[in-house]
Amino acid sequence: MHHQHLKNFITDRVRQNDIFIPAMILFLVKNNGWGTKEQIARLIYIFDYKHELAYYDTIVEKFAGVLLEDYNVLQKEEDIYRLRTWPLNTEEIEDIALTCSRVANGFFSATKATKALIKEES
Numbered sequence: 001m002h003h004q005h006l007k008n009f010i011t012d013r014v015r016q017n018d019i020f021i022p023a024m025i026l027f028l029v030k031n032n033g034w035g036t037k038e039q040i041a042r043l044i045y046i047f048d049y050k051h052e053l054a055y056y057d058t059i060v061e062k063f064a065g066v067l068l069e070d071y072n073v074l075q076k077e078e079d080i081y082r083l084r085t086w087p088l089n090t091e092e093i094e095d096i097a098l099t100c101s102r103v104a105n106g107f108f109s110a111t112k113a114t115k116a117l118i119k120e121e122s
Contacts (some may be wrong), residue, residue, distance in 0.1 A: 037079045
């Protein structure tokens with residue numbers, strides 16, 4: 001799956017207002033195409049923070065991760081998720097990030113928090 005396929009998946013398959021799938025994709029593209037369950041769950045927690053962190057671990061593992069694997073968007077190796085589209089260039093990364101934000105209707109307004117979390121985990 002290359003950049004355009006990933007973008008088409010986001011725009012055609014991800015439901016409006018579904019924040020978990022675009023959040024996971026956004027984290028992965030901003031984190032060199034990979035991330036752990038805990039890293040991704042923490043990112044979603046930062047934006048949603050309605051539940052305990054363990055709830056988001058479950059969302060990543062049992063919902064978002066499974067769905068993205070089923071659609072061949074990523075592969076999972078133990079607790080590490082890797083995008084199948086990687087590597088992407090800078091323009092493609094920004095395009096995918098913008099597409100994720102549009103699908104999630106601006107849910108990721110705290111982009112500084114996203115960048116801080118990704119740098120912290122690197």
